[in-house]
Amino acid sequence: MDSKTCEEILKKNVITCFYERVVIEVLPVFFLIFITSCSNKPKYDYVIINENIERAFSKTSIEIRLKEAISEVDLKNIALEIKNNRSDYDKIWIFYFLPGQEPGKGAWATTHLTPELNVEILGATKEALVEMKSIKVSGEVLNSWFENDAIFPNKKYLIKENNRFFMKSIYPKNKFAKNNSEIKEEVFKEKLKNGLTRYNYENNHGEYYLIEKNGNLGLYDNLGKFKEAKKIKNKE
Incomplete structure (x- = not known):
């Protein structure tokens, strides 16, 4: 085998080794970042429009805008999702508003964790x-x-x-x-x-x-x- 052939084989092995290292070391990090970023996104379609935190009382009040009327089960799941991201608070008061409804004039629904979860739809359900x-x-x-x-x-x-x-x-x-x-x-x-x-x-x-x-x-x-x-x- 001549020196030129040996040099080509060596280069090929170095390149192969480099790509294998990228696959082994870099891709897991990429997927970890992707999974983490996805896990931080809400599972349900809602937007937090206001939050009033009172750390001295371990309490927070949250106002949420929904895209449409949803079921009590979905409200419960949203409340638990929010609680999971605010585990430092003993009391979490959550108020829900449908499109076009203004905070301060009554909420369509509430889910309060004090710390037990209480779900109430005050207004009309989608079916009503x-x-x-x-x-x-x-x-x-x-x-x-x-x-x-x-x-x-x-x-x-x-x-x-x-x-x-x-x-x-x-x-x-x-x-x-x-x-x-x-x-x-x-x-x-x-x-x-x-x-x-x-x-x-x-x-x-x-x-x-x-x-x-x-x-x-x-x-x-x-x-x-x-x-x-x-x-x-x-x-x-």
């Missing part, structure tokens, strides 16, 4: 909302809106019956009501100078409805607007 939206109302429907309240969501209908106007509000079942319910109020139409339409009804707080420029239904009292229900398109 579907059932509510399928309810038919009597009278000529002039318009409809959805009020996305965390605990008491409802669908409002502006109805005309016997040349009189009514606002009908349909509420789904929730923690505080075992059955669907309907509230019917006679309203009186008032055309304002700015072109908007106001509907007054009998109450003790100066409350009234106002159809906004965007078609949504504003709920007002003596202090101003306190809620706004979104206009429902005909196909909904």
